[in-house]
Amino acid sequence: METLTIQFESNIKAKILELLNSFPPNELKIVTENPVFAANKKMLDIALEKVNNGTAECCSIEELDEFLEKALSDYEN
Numbered sequence: 001m002e003t004l005t006i007q008f009e010s011n012i013k014a015k016i017l018e019l020l021n022s023f024p025p026n027e028l029k030i031v032t033e034n035p036v037f038a039a040n041k042k043m044l045d046i047a048l049e050k051v052n053n054g055t056a057e058c059c060s061i062e063e064l065d066e067f068l069e070k071a072l073s074d075y076e077n
Contacts (some may be wrong), residue, residue: 001029
């Protein structure tokens with residue numbers, strides 16, 4: 001399946017949904033936009049690029065555990 005993002009005036013939303021709902025569910029799925037999705041995708045794309053080009057900073061499990069314990073301690077205080 002492909003994804004298409006459209007922008008429209010709110011006064012035609014009912015007409016658009018009526019048209020889209022006329023297609024069978026196996027041919028068209030209406031996906032509501034998650035406002036946080038774009039920000040998360042951008043952040044993850046940047047992280048992936050750093051991994052792919054070798055500039056990502058990595059840590060051991062022990063270092064991660066220490067970091068998370070400190071973050072939790074700071075959060076609780």
